[in-house]
Structure formats: structure tokens, C-alpha cells
Amino acid sequence: MSTTTAPETTEVEAPAQDWKGQSVPRKEDRRLVQGQGVFVDDVKRHGMGYIHFVRSPYAHAHITSIDVSQAEEMPGVYGTLTGEEVAALTDPFFQISSVPGANLKDYALAVGKVRYVGEAVVAVVAETRERARDASELVEIEYEPLAAITDARHAQDDGVPTIHDDAGGNLMWHGTYEWGDLDAAFAEADKIVTIDELHFHRFNSTPLECDGALVEYNRGVGQWTIHTNNQFPGFAAIMMGPAMRTGLDKLRFVTQDIGGGFGNKITSHPQLVACCLLARKLGRAVQWTEWRTDFHMSMSHGNERWFHETEVAVKSDGTLLGFRTKALDDAGAWLRYEPLGGVIWAQVTPGMYKWRNIRVDFTQVATNKAPVSPNRGYSRMQHLWFTERVIDIVAKELDIDPVEMRKRNYIKTEDMPYETPNGCVYDSGDYARMLDIGLELIDYANIDQRRLEATARGKLLGVGIGSTLDSGTNNFGQSRMINSELQFSGNNEVATVKLDIFGEIVVTLGTTPQGQGHETTAAQVVADILKCSVDDVHVRAGHDSYWNSHAGFSGTYASQFAVTGLSAVKGATDLLAAEIKKLAGAVFGGVPEEALELADGGVRIKDNPDAFLPFMACGAIINANNAGLPEDLGVTLNCRYVYRPPFEVPDIERKFGNLTLTYATQIHVAVIEIDPETGAYDIVDYAAVDDCGKRINPQIVEGQVMGATAHALGAATHEHYAYDEDGNLLTPNFYDYHVPHALDMPPLKTAATESPSPFTPLGTKGMGEGGGAGIHAICAAVQDALRGHGDAIVSDSCNPYHRVWEMLQAPAEAGGRVSVVDA
Amino acid sequence: MSTVTTSRSIKVTINGTTYEREVEARKLLIHFIRDDLDLTGSHIGCDTGNCGACSVIVDGSLVKSCMLLAVQADGATVETVEGLAHGDELNKLQQAFKDHHALQCGYCTPGMLMSATALLRANPHPSEDEIKKGLQGNICRCTGYWNIFEAVKAASE
Numbered sequence: 001m002s003t004t005t006a007p008e009t010t011e012v013e014a015p016a017q018d019w020k021g022q023s024v025p026r027k028e029d030r031r032l033v034q035g036q037g038v039f040v041d042d043v044k045r046h047g048m049g050y051i052h053f054v055r056s057p058y059a060h061a062h063i064t065s066i067d068v069s070q071a072e073e074m075p076g077v078y079g080t081l082t083g084e085e086v087a088a089l090t091d092p093f094f095q096i097s098s099v100p101g102a103n104l105k106d107y108a109l110a111v112g113k114v115r116y117v118g119e120a121v122v123a124v125v126a127e128t129r130e131r132a133r134d135a136s137e138l139v140e141i142e143y144e145p146l147a148a149i150t151d152a153r154h155a156q157d158d159g160v161p162t163i164h165d166d167a168g169g170n171l172m173w174h175g176t177y178e179w180g181d182l183d184a185a186f187a188e189a190d191k192i193v194t195i196d197e198l199h200f201h202r203f204n205s206t207p208l209e210c211d212g213a214l215v216e217y218n219r220g221v222g223q224w225t226i227h228t229n230n231q232f233p234g235f236a237a238i239m240m241g242p243a244m245r246t247g248l249d250k251l252r253f254v255t256q257d258i259g260g261g262f263g264n265k266i267t268s269h270p271q272l273v274a275c276c277l278l279a280r281k282l283g284r285a286v287q288w289t290e291w292r293t294d295f296h297m298s299m300s301h302g303n304e305r306w307f308h309e310t311e312v313a314v315k316s317d318g319t320l321l322g323f324r325t326k327a328l329d330d331a332g333a334w335l336r337y338e339p340l341g342g343v344i345w346a347q348v349t350p351g352m353y354k355w356r357n358i359r360v361d362f363t364q365v366a367t368n369k370a371p372v373s374p375n376r377g378y379s380r381m382q383h384l385w386f387t388e389r390v391i392d393i394v395a396k397e398l399d400i401d402p403v404e405m406r407k408r409n410y411i412k413t414e415d416m417p418y419e420t421p422n423g424c425v426y427d428s429g430d431y432a433r434m435l436d437i438g439l440e441l442i443d444y445a446n447i448d449q450r451r452l453e454a455t456a457r458g459k460l461l462g463v464g465i466g467s468t469l470d471s472g473t474n475n476f477g478q479s480r481m482i483n484s485e486l487q488f489s490g491n492n493e494v495a496t497v498k499l500d501i502f503g504e505i506v507v508t509l510g511t512t513p514q515g516q517g518h519e520t521t522a523a524q525v526v527a528d529i530l531k532c533s534v535d536d537v538h539v540r541a542g543h544d545s546y547w548n549s550h551a552g553f554s555g556t557y558a559s560q561f562a563v564t565g566l567s568a569v570k571g572a573t574d575l576l577a578a579e580i581k582k583l584a585g586a587v588f589g590g591v592p593e594e595a596l597e598l599a600d601g602g603v604r605i606k607d608n609p610d611a612f613l614p615f616m617a618c619g620a621i622i623n624a625n626n627a628g629l630p631e632d633l634g635v636t637l638n639c640r641y642v643y644r645p646p647f648e649v650p651d652i653e654r655k656f657g658n659l660t661l662t663y664a665t666q667i668h669v670a671v672i673e674i675d676p677e678t679g680a681y682d683i684v685d686y687a688a689v690d691d692c693g694k695r696i697n698p699q700i701v702e703g704q705v706m707g708a709t710a711h712a713l714g715a716a717t718h719e720h721y722a723y724d725e726d727g728n729l730l731t732p733n734f735y736d737y738h739v740p741h742a743l744d745m746p747p748l749k750t751a752a753t754e755s756p757s758p759f760t761p762l763g764t765k766g767m768g769e770g771g772g773a774g775i776h777a778i779c780a781a782v783q784d785a786l787r788g789h790g791d792a793i794v795s796d797s798c799n800p801y802h803r804v805w806e807m808l809q810a811p812a813e814a815g816g817r818v819s820v821v822d823a
Numbered sequence: 824m825s826t827v828t829t830s831r832s833i834k835v836t837i838n839g840t841t842y843e844r845e846v847e848a849r850k851l852l853i854h855f856i857r858d859d860l861d862l863t864g865s866h867i868g869c870d871t872g873n874c875g876a877c878s879v880i881v882d883g884s885l886v887k888s889c890m891l892l893a894v895q896a897d898g899a900t901v902e903t904v905e906g907l908a909h910g911d912e913l914n915k916l917q918q919a920f921k922d923h924h925a926l927q928c929g930y931c932t933p934g935m936l937m938s939a940t941a942l943l944r945a946n947p948h949p950s951e952d953e954i955k956k957g958l959q960g961n962i963c964r965c966t967g968y969w970n971i972f973e974a975v976k977a978a979s980e
Contacts (some may be wrong), residue, residue: 025921032929033917035864035904039930042863129858130849208868208876208964209930259866259930260964292869515927515965699924703966707927710967734873734962742958742968 019524019534020762023699027519027539028257037257038542040212040229045285048214049078049125051278052132053271053294054139056114056121059148059368059727060161063112063121063141070138071124076131079282080139081123081274083111089277090243093269097339098483101172101364104164106334108243108273114143115163115333116368117727118297123274125286148368148727152330153306155365163333163366172331173339173364173482177346177655179421180357182313185322189313189823193394196817200382201798202304202330203719204375205711206739207514209259210290211268211299217279224276225252230268231261231512232555233545235337239269244276251276256542261514262711263374263557263769264300267336296732301721302375303341304330305382312390313357313823318400320409322357323390327383329364332371339364341372343481344379347471347659348771349422351387352431353409356421368727374557376711377470381772384468385797388776392464392783393793397820402465402780403439407432410467417758423656424471427693427765428755429665431467434689438465438669441687441749450671459673461684462785466668466712466776470692472559472766473661475647481655490647491661492551493564497526497572498638499580501623503601503616505530507539507572508547510554511565516768517700518561522569524696525762529573530580531598532615551642559766562696563662564643567761571641579635583622584613586630646759662757662765664692668709668773672781676789679805681782683713683746688773691753694763702750704768709748712774714740720798786811793818833897837862838906846893852886853877855893856903864904864933868962875961878934879903885941887960904933907940916940916978925974927965935961939975948979 031037068080092105105111110121122139126132147161154160155170163170186192213228230236233253241248258265271288278286290299310325327345331338342362349358377384395405411418413430420426443450447463454461477489494510507522523537530537543550553564581593584603588596588611597606602614621629622637629635650657671685690705718738722730731737756763775797782804783794792807795816806814834843837860844859856862856879867889868874877888880902907914913921916939926932935958942949942957949957954975955968963971 026924028929029921029926030913032926032932033913033920033936034908035933037929039863039866041857041867044861129854130847206964207928207930208874208962209866209928210868258928259868260928262964292871515929517927703924703927703970706967706969707965711964733871734869735871739962739964740967741962742955742972745955745968748967748969
């Protein structure tokens with residue numbers, strides 16, 4: 001099924017005894033295949049109450065009255081929470097935005113007004129899930145409906161309703177990015193290609209497990225324990241603590257297994273605050289498990305983005321000089337992580353291309369739709385889709401082969417590390433070679449013949465390429481480009497590694513994995529340093545902020561574990577290895593550390609291997625038999641390390657600086673066949689080539705590549721959070737929101753190259769999000785297939801069959817509008 | 824005046840253990856299994872019968888246990904993911920999932936394993952298309968399914 005070609009890698013072959021680089025079976029799987037994982041809805045407490053949120057049926061309305069009395073009188077109901085109480089007990093969430101977005105007053109429940117269908121208005125708690133839902137029916141809420149705005153393009157028109165009076169309009173954030181010399185680039189150009197409008201649609205990754213929490217309040221110490229599947233507890237804590245007027249140590253976050261996240265589980269802090277308030281108010285543990293429809297209506301839609309008035313400066317031979325565009329983001333009703341999407345895209349400003357002159361005028365507006373938040377490929381995917389569309393549109397208009405177009409403009413491997421026009425540094429990679437591998441996998445050499453064969457069968461064959469970057473390990477200093485008042489910069493992650501009393505090696509991570517196999521890859525890194533088996537390394541499952549093994553940016557998000565998490569593991573393990581030697585040196589009577597080595601689950605004298613101290617003895621001596629050790633030994637065998645990537649604060653004026661540490665690369669090639677009678681198409685061949693530097697566990701890496709590919713294909717063909725003009729979500733469950741099923745999957749061929757990052761301790765690069773390469777590849781393939789059949793320009797990222805049919809029937813109306821002028 | 828009965832006692836045998844419980848008539852089988860019996864291996868992913876995370880085998884037939892009321896399972900024999908392993912030893916299908924990296928977050932996995940179990944009982948050597956058809960009622964958002972097909976194929980050999 002999947003074919004992995006042997007890569008010609010630049011990797012130095014690992015010695016046979018190295019665990020890194022091997023597809024070690026995952027430690028996590030044994031419990032998961034037996035149904036022994038502990039997911040948030042599995043956690044129970046005696047007498048706990050079940051929360052059900054009463055949600056707005058209107059996209060935009062004043063709340064004129066709320067009456068919970070009947071609900072509270074129902075037998076089995078423990079209590080309720082309203083926006084009025086929330087506003088009295090908490091402060092609005094801290095806003096990342098500068099003005100006008102900074103002025104939003106965002107609370108855990110709607111206060112005075114609702115702004116999208118599905119917004120939580122009242123929470124009801126009862127002894128069973130069913131009773132909580134019954135009681136919710138008895139909550140009486142009167143609304144005074146207002147007109148809704150659902151099209152971001154009209155959010156700033158005269159006379160439209162204002163969603164947030166506090167912001168004085170629907171503009172949330174605006175910024176202009178400009179690098180290089182646009183005037184010179186357009187003067188030098190032979191052709192100027194203008195693209196009227198491109199639209200990246202609204203969807204998200206719909207993790208199969210919805211959001212949830214079980215929250216207990218310890219009144220005696222004023223502390224909440226929050227069992228939750230939130231994937232970025234560090235962020236949740238800094239949002240929740242000030243709002244709840246409490247110190248962060250009073251918010252203990254605990255997870256074990258998380259049923260998928262993909263960024264969509266970062267912004268559950270409003271619901272978590274509601275849970276905390278209820279646990280305190282009712283004096284009992286409360287449990288919230290989001291319903292699927294609630295997830296679709298209210299959680300973390302991906303950024304919907306428009307690109308208007310795009311102009312591209314290009315030479316006749318296809319050499320790209322620069323572009324300018326106006327990007328418009330639909331943020332939805334609240335800024336829960338936004339407007340960070342307004343800068344995150346800049347991590348990949350030029351895509352994979354050498355153009356140096358770029359201007360992006362970026363605007364983010366509010367609409368009466370669900371709030372957007374990070375979604376796999378967050379904000380870079382939208383921008384990379386744009387750059388890939390530009391490449392293929394320009395290639396088409398100039399009649400240049402898309403492969404040739406890419407190779408002419410790709411940043412070359414000899415130019416790495418490459419500083420982009422905005423100061424990011426692409427660490428390594430060979431894009432052209434990866435493209436060649438992808439083309440070979442789909443037998444591009446014979447594509448003309450296959451096109452003829454398809455034509456003979458009445459099908460239209462198209463080939464499309466998606467070339468993307470998965471930028472990983474954020475420099476949070478980029479947030480200052482959104483709001484210069486913010487005091488974030490850099491990044492960090494924590495690990496502790498200890499030798500316990502019987503010699504057990506125990507690793508604690510600050511991360512919150514959702515299927516990425518952290519327990520396994522961390523063990524591989526530890527085992528190589530301590531010269532033991534991965535089976536000897538116990539990596540604690542999940543995250544607990546009581547473990548003291550987290551830092552401000554701890555979590556699992558933004559393609560960074562292989563850099564931040566594993567570098568922390570390496571750092572802690574190096575410290576432990578040094579301490580073990582120090583201890584052994586003392587025990588052996590003053591043997592210097594250089595004369596010692598770790599081997600076979602212990603430490604020994606190199607020249608005298610019989611002088612061997614097993615880890616069990618080391619652990620026992622330090623923990624339980626330490627009399628007589630030198631006073632100044634300084635050994636605890638319990639080592640904590642904080643990895644801090646080498647970042648500077650970006651130049652806010654120039655919007656210039658290194659925004660991410662590593663750049664994993666993806667080249668996808670799709671071959672599709674369209675039935676011109678219906679617009680239906682099949683993906684008949686597909687190749688995904690990935691380069692994420694040094695791979696710790698190739699099987700896990702390939703799994704991430706596959707998963708990202710499936711998400712991209714789903715988004716490209718079907719997945720869409722569609723709204724009607726009144727703001728009703730038309731795809732509120734898996735009936736209407738079609739995610740790929742087993743029968744939807746095309747044949748897949750994968751390959752990998754390894755270009756180690758020169759900037760990371762293990763040569764790794766963060767990966768997992770991918771760059772949405774499949775979306776770009778499908779768009780390009782559709783456009784290619786329509787060549788000579790109306791020649792429509794693909795201008796939307798979602799191309800279900802009916803849209804392809806429309807492009808065949810009315811290419812000018814259904815496709816994008818493009819013009820080319822000689823400069 | 825007659826009163827409406829809203830609950831009744833049911834007897835269900837799950838993985839060889841017989842449970843007798845009073846349940847609300849409207850309680851779904853999956854909530855009975857998870858909430859009342861604390862067998863939390865079977866999961867809930869959609870509430871609408873689309874995702875298959877709650878798949879179990881009832882009297883030999885594969886069902887989505889969110890599409891059945893607990894009272895409908897009165898007297899039935901139910902198999903869930905907790906019953907697959909032989910003591911500490913994974914069965915062939917579980918081992919194949921592990922070997923082929925057929926799971927990431929593991930949330931869909933119990934339902935996927937039960938669907939694959941039902942498939943292989945009915946058709947011990949399925950073709951690739953038959954595997955896809957056998958698993959089409961189960962959504963996985965992590966793997967793209969490719970490794971799951973490989974695992975089921977390996978378990979059938």
C-alpha cells in the first residue's frame with residue numbers, strides 16, 4: 001500500500017546499537033489496543049455532576065432575560081451558571097491583540113449578547129448527562145435578534161451591524177508587512193499577473209475525541225484540579241489565572257491520553273473556567289464532555305482567509321521577483337488565540353521560493369461565526385496555499401511547465417541556511433531533489449501517455465504539486481508584531497530524568513501528546529545516552545503540572561516536540577549521565593569521570609570493566625544509603641533540564657527576525673481523473689515526500705505524514721464549515737461534515753529524505769502538521785485537468801465535485817479571474 | 824391511572840461477565856457500558872452513529888452501541904475491546920495494529936478493532952477492497968487508514 005523508497009540521505013548511518021533512527025514499536029500502544037487508555041471522559045469522581053451548556057440559537061442577538069429557576073427545581077439538578085455570574089466572578093480574558101481587538105470583553109459564557117450560533121449562554125449541572133440536557137430545556141432565555149455578518153468581505157461595509165461595540169466596529173487587527181523593494185521588482189518585471197480573489201475555506205481537523213474536563217475544587221487550599229484534554233495547558237493557565245483572579249499554581253492541569261488535538265484543543269479555556277466556577281459553586285466535582293455538534297458549532301475552526309488584488313512580478317522565463325496582496329482573515333466571533341494568525345503565516349513568507357520583494361496587507365475582522373483558533377498547519381497552510389496557487393496560476397498564464405516553474409524558483413540546497421526577506425532562516429533541505437523523488441513515484445515520465453489513456457476512457461487527467469514547509473519551534477517574540485506591548489519571546493520545554501531507588505529510569509515530559517508517540521521517542525533518546533534498552537526507560541504518560549516538569553510554553557502544538565521536547569530530554573539525560581559518573585567516581589574512590597563509561601545498564605571503569613556499578617546500586621546509594629558520601633558531591637540523580645532555543649527578539653518596526661527554528665519540508669504530487677459528465681474525480685496516484693531532518697522513529701514520522709495527508713485530502717475535497725446567511729452552521733455533525741472514510745483513501749506512496757537541522761541538538765526538525773500540501777496538490781491537479789476544457793482557474797481551496805462541474809460548465813464565472821499585462 | 828415506566832432491570836453478559844442493572848429506558852448502550860459498568864475502552868466520537876468509536880459485537884453482530892438502547896441489549900452477549908486480549912497477551916489483530924503503527928491517539932482504535940474482528944470472522948481472508956468496506960463505518964482522524972489496512976491484512980494472513 002504505502003511504498004517507502006530508500007532515500008539517498010545525507011544522514012550519517014547510525015551505529016547498530018543506536019535506538020534513534022529505528023522504528024521502535026510504540027510504548028503507548030499496549031494500553032491503547034486493549035482499551036486501557038485513560039481519556040478525559042474516562043475519569044470519574046464520586047457524586048460528580050454532568051455539565052450541559054445551553055447554547056445560542058441565534059448568530060447575533062441581545063439577551064434580554066435568563067430564567068434558570070425551573071431548571072434548578074428539577075429533581076437531580078445540582079445547579080446552573082449564567083453569564084451574569086461569570087461577569088461578577090471573573091475578569092475578561094486577556095487579549096493578545098492590539099486595539100481595536102484588544103478592547104473585546106470575552107468571558108466564559110455570553111454576557112448580555114450572543115455572537116454566533118452555538119455560543120454557550122448557560123451551564124446546567126445534573127446527576128446524569130440526560131438529566132442535564134432535560135433541565136437545559138427548561139432554561140428560559142429571551143433574545144432580541146440582530147442582523148448577522150457571515151461574509152468577512154462585507155464586515156467593514158457601511159451600515160453593517162457591529163459585533164463588538166467595545167471594538168467600535170468589526171475590524172479586529174490590521175498590519176502591513178513589506179520587505180524588499182516592490183517598486184523595483186515591478187519595474188524589473190516583464191509580466192505582471194493579477195489575481196482578483198483567492199479563498200481559503202473554513203474547516204478543522206475534528207479530532208475524534210471532543211473537548212472535555214473533570215474539575216475538582218479543593219476548598220481548603222483553594223486549588224482546582226483540572227483533568228482535561230487541553231493540549232496547551234501553559235496557554236490555558238495564563239488565560240485562566242488572571243481571569244479567575246488566582247495564581248497559576250492553583251490551577252493543576254492533568255492529562256493522560258488525548259484523542260487527537262491538531263491544534264483544535266488549545267482554546268478550551270472558556271469552558272474550563274465555567275467548569276472551575278461550577279466545581280467551586282456546587283462543592284462537587286463536575287464533568288464536561290463536549291457533544292460532537294457542540295464541537296462543530298463552537299470549537300476552533302481553522303482560519304478562513306481571502307487574498308485580494310494579488311499582483312505578481314515575474315520575468316518572461318518564469319523567474320519570480322515578488323508579489324503584493326491583501327489578506328483578509330475571518331476570525332469569527334471572538335479572538336481566542338487570534339489575531340496570532342495575522343503573524344504566524346510570516347514564518348513561511350516566501351514559501352519555498354526565492355522572491356525577495358513581498359508586501360502583505362493583513363486585516364482580520366470579526367464575523368458571527370464560530371471563533372477560529374489553531375488548526376493543523378495553522379496560518380502557514382493558508383499562506384502556503386496562496387503561494388502554491390500563485391505559482392501554478394503564473395505558470396499557466398505564462399505557459400511554463402509547473403515543475404520547471406518550481407525548480408527555477410525554489411530556494412536551492414546550496415543556499416541553506418537561507419535568510420528569507422523577513423529574517424527567518426530556512427535551516428536545510430533539497431526541494432528540487434524531493435520533487436524529483438515525488439515525480440518518480442507517480443511515474444511522471446510517462447504522464448503524457450497516461451493522459452491519453454485517460455482521455456480514451458472519457459476522463460480528464462490532471463497532475464498537481466504541493467510544496468510546503470512545516471515551520472516548527474516558534475519564537476513567541478513574533479507575537480509582538482501583533483501587539484508591541486506583549487512580553488513574550490523565545491520558547492522552552494522541560495524534561496526531568498531520574499534514577500529511582502531500584503535503578504528505574506523515570507522520565508517526565510512537559511508535553512501533552514495526542515498520539516505522537518512521545519513516550520517512545522523520548523525513551524529512544526534516553527536509551528542512547530544511558531546505554532540501556534528502551535524497555536528500561538519508563539516515560540510517564542501524559543502531563544501533570546504538579547510534576548514540576550513544565551514551563552511557560554509547555555504543551556504539544558506547532559510541530560516542535562522533536563526539537564523542544566527531545567532536546568529537553570537529551571539535556572536532562574546528559575546531566576543524569578554526568579551525575580552517575582560523578583557518583584561512581586566517588587564510590588570507586590576518586591576515579592575521574594573521563595575514565596568512566598556507561599554500559600549495560602550501569603557505569604564502569606573503561607580500563608577495568610569488572611569495576612561495574614549497576615544503575616540499581618547508583619539509585620540505592622543516593623536515595624537510601626548515602627552516609628559517608630562526600631559533602632560536596634552535588635549529585636541527586638534527579639535532573640531537570642529546560643531547553644531554550646537560540647532566539648532573539650524580532651525587530652518589531654521592520655517585522656523582521658527568525659520566527660521559527662526549523663523547517664521540515666513536504667512535496668506532494670497528486671494525479672487525479674475527472675469525470676467531465678459529473679465533475680466527480682478520483683485520486684488515482686499520490687506521492688508524499690517528507691524531510692524532517694534526523695528522524696528519531698521513521699515509522700512514527702511516516703504516520704504523521706499519512707495523517708496530515710488525509711487531513712489535507714479531506715479539506716481539499718469535502719470538509720467545509722458552511723454557514724447560511726443567517727449564521728446557521730450547515731455542517732454541524734459527521735453526516736453533513738464529511739471526513740475521509742476508509743473507502744475515500746487513494747493509493748499512497750511515501751518517501752523520506754533527511755537533511756539534519758544544523759540548529760538543533762539532535763539534528764531533528766519539528767514535523768506533524770505538514771503544510772497542507774495535499775490541498776495545494778489537489779487544487780493544482782484540478783486546474784491541470786481542466787486545461788483545454790474551459791481552462792478554469794482554481795481559486796478556492798475546497799473543490800467538491802459540484803464545484804469542479806461548475807468550473808467545467810462555466811469556467812469564467814466559477815473559476816478565478818486572472819489577467820496578465822506586459823510591464 | 825397507569826404510570827409510565829421509565830426504567831427497567833436488564834441483564835447483559837459482557838466479555839463473559841453477567842451484569843444485572845436497573846437502567847433508564849432511554850439510556851444508550853454505550854453510556855450503559857461506559858458510565859454504569861465503567862468499561863471505558865469503547866469510546867464516543869460523534870453522537871450520530873457516524874464514527875464507529877463505540878462499535879461492539881452484540882450476539883455476534885457488529886453494532887454501534889450509540890445506536891442501541893441499553894434495554895435492547897437485555898439478555899444479550901456483548902463483546903468489547905476489553906475482551907480481545909488473552910490475559911496479558913495481545914491477540915493477533917491487536918498485535919498487528921501495534922506492529923504496523925495502525926494507531927496514533929488510540930481513540931478510534933477500540934471500535935476499529937471490533938469492526939476488524941467482525942470482518943475477519945465473516946471473511947478470514949479479505950481483499951483490500953473488502954477491508955476498506957469492512958472499516959468504512961469507523962472514522963480515524965490520525966492515520967489516514969493506510970496502516971490500519973495493512974494491520975488487518977497482516978492479521979488475516
